[in-house]
Structure formats: C-alpha cells, structure tokens
Amino acid sequence: MTSLFRDRILPVLTVIAAILVIWHVFVIYLNAPFVRDQAARAGETISLSQIIERTFAQERPILPAPHQIVAELWDTTINKAVTSKRSLVYHAWITLSATLAGFGMGTVLGITLAIGIVHNRAMDRSLMPWVIASQTIPILAIAPMIIVVLNSIGISGLMPKALISTYLSFFPIVVGMVKGLRSPDTLLIDLMHTYNASRAQTFWKLRWPASMPYLFTSLKVAIAISLVGAIVGELPTGAVAGLGARLLSGSYYGQTIQIWAALFMAAGLAALLVSIVGYAHVRVLKRMGVKP
Amino acid sequence: MNSPASVVSAKNLGLTFETGDGPVHALTGVDLDIKKGDFVSFIGPSGCGKTTFLRVIADLEKHTSGSIEINGMTPENARLARAYGYVFQAAALYPWRTIEKNIALPLEIMGFGAAEQKQRVEQMLDLVNLSGFGKKFPWQLSGGMQQRASIARALAFDADLLLMDEPFGALDEIVRDHLNEQLLKLWDKTNKTICFVTHSIPEAVYLSTKIVVMSPRPGRVTDVIESTLPRERPLDIRETPEFLEIAHRVRQGLKAGHSYEE
Numbered sequence: 001m002t003s004l005f006r007d008r009i010l011p012v013l014t015v016i017a018a019i020l021v022i023w024h025v026f027v028i029y030l031n032a033p034f035v036r037d038q039a040a041r042a043g044e045t046i047s048l049s050q051i052i053e054r055t056f057a058q059e060r061p062i063l064p065a066p067h068q069i070v071a072e073l074w075d076t077t078i079n080k081a082v083t084s085k086r087s088l089v090y091h092a093w094i095t096l097s098a099t100l101a102g103f104g105m106g107t108v109l110g111i112t113l114a115i116g117i118v119h120n121r122a123m124d125r126s127l128m129p130w131v132i133a134s135q136t137i138p139i140l141a142i143a144p145m146i147i148v149v150l151n152s153i154g155i156s157g158l159m160p161k162a163l164i165s166t167y168l169s170f171f172p173i174v175v176g177m178v179k180g181l182r183s184p185d186t187l188l189i190d191l192m193h194t195y196n197a198s199r200a201q202t203f204w205k206l207r208w209p210a211s212m213p214y215l216f217t218s219l220k221v222a223i224a225i226s227l228v229g230a231i232v233g234e235l236p237t238g239a240v241a242g243l244g245a246r247l248l249s250g251s252y253y254g255q256t257i258q259i260w261a262a263l264f265m266a267a268g269l270a271a272l273l274v275s276i277v278g279y280a281h282v283r284v285l286k287r288m289g290v291k292p
Numbered sequence: 293m294n295s296p297a298s299v300v301s302a303k304n305l306g307l308t309f310e311t312g313d314g315p316v317h318a319l320t321g322v323d324l325d326i327k328k329g330d331f332v333s334f335i336g337p338s339g340c341g342k343t344t345f346l347r348v349i350a351d352l353e354k355h356t357s358g359s360i361e362i363n364g365m366t367p368e369n370a371r372l373a374r375a376y377g378y379v380f381q382a383a384a385l386y387p388w389r390t391i392e393k394n395i396a397l398p399l400e401i402m403g404f405g406a407a408e409q410k411q412r413v414e415q416m417l418d419l420v421n422l423s424g425f426g427k428k429f430p431w432q433l434s435g436g437m438q439q440r441a442s443i444a445r446a447l448a449f450d451a452d453l454l455l456m457d458e459p460f461g462a463l464d465e466i467v468r469d470h471l472n473e474q475l476l477k478l479w480d481k482t483n484k485t486i487c488f489v490t491h492s493i494p495e496a497v498y499l500s501t502k503i504v505v506m507s508p509r510p511g512r513v514t515d516v517i518e519s520t521l522p523r524e525r526p527l528d529i530r531e532t533p534e535f536l537e538i539a540h541r542v543r544q545g546l547k548a549g550h551s552y553e554e
Contacts, residue, residue, distance in 0.1 A: 187384040190352055194378045195401045196371060205397065209388050288388035289429035 023066060030062045031055035064257045072261040085241070092265050094242040095230050098158050099273070102165020103226040107219065109166060110173025117174070118181040118207070119199065128178075135171050139164065139229065144236040161233035161242075168229040169222035176218030180211025212288065216281035223273045231266060243269075299453055299485045300326040300349055304358035307344060317510030318344045322358070324504065324513065326487065328452070331479055333496035334489045334504045335542060341511025342489045342504075346455050349487065350378050362453070374402065376453040377446030381461050383438035385430040385445075392417065392426035395445045402449055416444035419478060436467040440474075447482070454486045460495070469527060472498055476525055493546075497521075497539045498530055505545035515545035 028051075035054045039046045046054075056065045064072075073088065080087035113131065116123040143164050150160045184206050192202045234244025243262050250259035305322040308315045319341040326332050334342035347353040348360060351367035362370035370376065377398075385394045392413045399409045417423045420440040430438055439459055446454060460468045472495060479486055490496050496503050497519070505515040519538060521529060529535055 185384065187380050187382060188386065191378065191380070191384055192401075193352060194350055194371065194376070195398045196374070197401045201401050205401070206386070209386070212388075289390065289431075290387070291429075291431045 020066060023063075027061070027063050027065045028052055028055045031058055034058070034062070060254045061256055064260050068257050069260045069264060072257045073264060076261060088246070088261060088265050091241055091243050091246050091262070092269060095161075095227070095234065095244065095266075096269060098161035098230040098233065098242070099165055099223075099227045099269075101158060101162035102229055103169050103223050105162060106166040106169030106222055106226060107173055110170040110218070110222070111177055111215075113170070113174045114177030114181060115203075117178050119203075131171065131174050134167070139168060139232055140236075142167070143232050147233065147236065161230050164233040165226040165229035169226040172218040172221040172225070173215075176214045176221075177211055180214025181207045183214065184210045209288065212284060216277065216284065219277045220274050220281070223277050224270050227266065227270050227273065297328045298325055298361075298364075299328050299330070300324065300360070300362055300487070302345075302358065302360045305345075305348070305355050305360050306357035307341070307348060307353060307355045308357075319348070319355070320510040320512050322513050324516070326485060326502070328485055329483055330502050331476075331486045331500050332488065332502045332504060333500040334487065334506060335491060335493065335496045336506030336546065337491070337508055339508035339511065340506040341508070342506050343457055344511065345506075346457050346487060346489055349453075350376060350455055374449055374451055376455050377449070377451045379439075379442055379446045379454065379456040379459045381458045383430065383435070383442040385438055385441060387430055390427050390429055391422065391433070391441045394430070394441060395426075395448050398445060398449050404449075412448055416448050419447065419481075420444045421474065434467075435463050436471055439463065439471065443475075443478075447484075452484060454484050456486065456488045458489050458491070461490070468495070473527055475499065480523065493539050493542050494530060497535060497542060498525065498527075503538070503542055505542055507546070507548075514548055515541070517541055517545070 032051055032055055035046075035051050035058075039051075055061070056067075058064075061068070076086060076088035080089075082089045082093075084090060113123075113127060117127055118124075146164055146167070147156075147160045150156065150163070181203075188206055188210075189202070192206055197205070230242070231244040231247070234242040235248055243266050246262035247259055250256065250262065302322050302324045305319060305324075306317070307319040308317050322341075322345065334345060336342050344353060348355050349362060349367060349370075351371040360367060363373070363375050365373065365375070385391075386397065389397065395413045395416050396409045399412060404412070413426065414423075417426055420443055422437060422440055422444065425433060425437065425441075430441070433441065443454075443456075443459070460471050463471065475486075476499060478484075488496075488499060490499075501519050501523075503515075503517040503519065504513055505517065506512065507514045517538060521534060521538070
C-alpha cells in the first residue's frame with residue numbers, strides 16, 4: 001500500500017502540484033495588466049495584493065485560474081440537465097458519438113486495407129503510397145470540404161464528422177496491421193506451408209493472432225485522433241453542438257473559462273477512451289498467454 | 293531403384309540459386325536412397341546444402357535439375373499427402389497457443405475431429421514425456437521441453453517421415469544427450485524414417501544408421517557411411533572402438549571435402 005503511494009501516486013501528485021504552481025504564477029502575470037488598466041480607468045489606486053486577488057476572479061481572463069475552470073466544469077456537468085444545450089455532458093456526448101462512429105469505421109477500413117495490402121502485391125504497390133499521401137493533407141484544410149460536399153448531397157449531422165474521424169484514424173490501423181500481419185517468422189510461415197494450410201487458415205491461425213499487439217497499439221493512437229477529428233469536424237461548420245462548437249463559441253465571445261472547460265472535458269474523454277482500449281489490450285494479451 | 297521400401301530417392305539432384313552475384317550451386321549431383329526405417333544424418337560445414345536438401349524433400353525449395361521422389365511421389369504431392377513432419381532448429385511454437393493447442397495445430401488444419409485431436413494430443417504428449425504440461429504456454433517451458441513439444445507436433449498427424457533440421461543445435465550438451473537418447477527410443481518405438489541435419493560428429497554417429505557426409509561449394513555428398521552400431525544404443529556406446537572408428541571415418545570424409553581449410 002505504501003509502495004503504491006510512493007511509486008504511483010506521489011510522482012503524479014508532485015507533477016500536478018508543480019503544474020498548479022506554475023499555472024497560478026501565469027494567471028497573475030497574464031491577467032495583471034488588464035486589472036491595472038481597469039483600475040486606472042476607474043481612477044482608483046490599488047495595492048499589489050488587490051491586483052493578485054482580482055486576477056483570480058476575472059470574468060473573461062486571458063488565463064483562467066484552475067478553480068474557475070473546476071467551477072465551470074461542475075456547473076455545466078452536475079448542475080445542468082444532460083439534455084440541456086448548456087450542459088457540457090450533452091456536448092461531450094455529441095462529440096463522443098461522432099468519435100466512436102468514426103473510430104469504428106476507421107478500424108474496419110484500416111484492417112480491410114491492411115489485409116488487402118498483405119495478400120495482394122498489386123494493392124501493396126498501388127495503395128500504400130496513397131494511404132501515406134492522404135495523411136500529408138492538413139485535416140483543417142480538408143475538413144470544411146468534406147462537410148460542404150457531403151452537405152450538398154444531403155448528408156449532415158453526425159456522419160460528416162465521423163468521416164473526418166475515419167479519415168484520421170484508419171491510417172495508424174493500416175500501418176500497424178500491415179506490419180502486424182507480416183510479423184510472423186519465416187519458420188512459422190514455412191510450417192503452415194508444410195501442413196498445406198490454405199490462405200484463410202494461415203490468416204486466422206497465424207497472421208491474425210500474431211498481429212494483435214500491433215492492432216491494439218494502433219487502436220490507442222486511432223481512438224485519440226478520432227476524437228481530434230470529431231472536434232476539428234465541428235470547428236469550421238459553425239456546428240451548434242459538440243465540444244468543438246463549445247470551443248468555437250467560447251472564442252467568439254471571449255469566454256475563456258468555457259474554452260478551458262471544454263478543453264479539459266476533451267482531454268478527460270481522450271484519457272478515458274485510451275484507457276478503455278489499453279484495458280482491452282491487456283485483457284486480450286492475457287488471454288493469449290503473453291508472458292506477464 | 294524404386295522398390296516400395298524406398299522413402300526418399302534422389303538421382304543426380306541439383307539446386308542452383310540465381311543471385312545478384314551469379315549462380316550459387318547449393319546442391320550438385322546428389323544421389324541418395326533412404327529406406328523405410330532408416331535414421332539418416334546429414335553432416336557437413338555450413339553452406340554444404342544439408343538444410344537445402346531437407347527443404348527440397350519438404351517442398352520448401354524446388355530442385356533445378358535431376359529428380360527426387362518421396363514415397364514414389366514428387367515432393368509437392370508428398371507434401372499434399374502429408375508424408376512428413378518437419379522440426380526446425382527453433383521450436384517455432386506459436387506463443388499464444390498452449391502446448392496442447394500447438395500440437396493440435398496441424399490436426400486442426402488437416403481437419404481431424406475434436407475427439408481424435410484430443411486423443412492424439414494426449415498420446416503425443418506421453419510419447420515425448422510432456423504429460424501434464426499440455427496447458428502450459430511455450431514460454432513456461434525450458435528450451436529442451438519446447439523442442440520436444442515441437443517434435444510431438446511434427447509426429448501428431450502420423451507422417452512416416454520425420455525431417456529434423458538441427459533440432460538440438462541451440463541446446464546445451466547435457467540436454468542434447470538426453471534428447472538424443474529419447475529420440476532414439478522414439479524412433480525405435482514408432483519405426484519412423486528420420487532425416488536429421490546436424491553439425492556434430494558424435495551426434496550423427498550416435499543416432500544414425502546411415503551418415504551422409506557433405507561438403508560445400510558446390511554442395512555435394514562426399515561419403516555415405518552405413519553404421520555398424522546395433523539398434524540398441526546406450527549413451528556409453530560412444531566410448532567403444534567401433535563408435536570411434538565410424539567417427540574417424542566421418543572426420544576423414546569432412547576433411548576430404550576441404551571443409552577444414554575454409
């Protein structure tokens with residue numbers, strides 16, 4: 001128990017404490033000019049301690065204090081009904097559903113392409129360069145195009161955002177799975193040949209299980225960028241709901257606290273999603289008898 | 293020549309790899325006849341084609357000249373008829389399968405029923421003295437036990453011919469002695485034909501009824517020695533004059549192939 005505290009919890013707490021200290025310093029440093037300005041305009045002379053006090057209680061601070069963000073998070077998650085447009089849970093769910101849809105499609109697409117690339121020389125030669133090229137286009141440039149084009153053929157709402165997530169998330173899956181499906185040793189492939197195993201048997205009994213560690217590593221990357229894709233998909237369209245919409249409206253109206261609250265929600269969501277995939281990873285490998 | 297008792301019959305067999313640096317003659321003019329029940333060792337320095345010859349038998353490489361028949365068939369048809377089991381230098385067990393699942397792998401692929409799979413796996417575990425280890429994963433076993441599991445896997449579908457490519461090469465000498473003794477017992481019990489690649493002279497002499505001495509550049513057979521040792525071989529047979537005599541002849545054969553000068 002003490003070692004759990006010493007080895008796991010204490011290092012994390014130390015880093016958090018350090019971040020909080022630095023954060024508070026920056027809150028004072030960044031917000032102080034505006035506080036001084038305000039005071040000068042009102043014709044009052046204020047002491048240093050008053051300046052510091054006020055930097056922590058700005059309505060639209062350049063950098064909000066941590067307690068302001070926590071209060072905003074509390075207010076918009078616990079105090080609001082989840083169906084309300086003012087609830088952060090509601091917005092998070094909108095983004096999460098697009099993320100999961102995109103992640104699912106990206107995974108299926110990625111695995112399908114990888115299987116094709118591994119089994120077919122022509123696909124290997126022709127497809128792989130395009131897969132790589134697809135990722136050199138900045139997603140911020142292509143996201144509005146996808147949404148506009150899909151909108152003009154009557155597809156709107158969740159699907160365009162999910163497709164942007166798909167566009168981002170299929171890439172690590174393809175790359176990881178191509179490597180994973182090709183990972184079995186020549187000896188193991190030769191062994192399958194001596195048994196006169198069919199391609200399907202070699203795939204299901206050898207290539208697929210051998211690729212599992214690669215798949216899960218890719219899935220962890222893919223789920224995180226799926227979330228990024230969904231948020232980016234909400235930005236250029238003036239979407240009215242979702243974490244991206246919260247970020248956008250926050251920046252329109254200078255609601256920095258709202259922006260930071262949405263950012264923390266997105267980060268929390270990403271951490272949750274990645275750890276769910278991580279947990280599945282551990283469970284699957286354990287069932288496959290991997291040396292602990 | 294092709295009497296039914298002949299398991300492997302090679303005539304003027306050759307294999308040339310075309311490489312960027314010109315052709316490499318891995319095998320040239322190999323004439324060899326292996327009878328049913330023989331224990332044949334292939335010995336020679338690296339590059340002499342002993343592994344290549346085994347891979348030609350197994351249809352993992354295609355010969356480029358001459359002819360070879362396994363049980364009177366082409367290597368490909370012999371492979372399709374599951375004429376042989378192959379044991380590699382590494383155990384090559386599937387890490388995500390338990391030992392019993394590894395042994396069952398060829399049976400699954402060849403479509404044996406569940407009940408027969410179970411019965412055969414038990415029988416094989418018993419044959420290689422691994423009963424009780426079926427539920428373990430490969431990493432939980434020692435190198436020697438892993439190699440025994442690999443032999444069990446090669447024997448599971450009851451092929452008459454066992455091809456072994458330096459199966460004990462990576463193991464220490466004490467484990468190797470033990471496995472050699474067990475392998476002889478297994479050979480005696482099952483009456484399989486065994487082709488065994490090695491680079492250890494004592495191992496070759498101890499195990500074999502026939503020793504094929506090979507030499508490199510180009511890979512060829514320089515001597516074929518019929519062993520005069522009895523079938524029943526305790527480990528201390530290796531100190532008898534008869535044993536040393538055969539070992540001496542193997543050494544002479546290797547020397548004649550100029551293998552020591554390189």
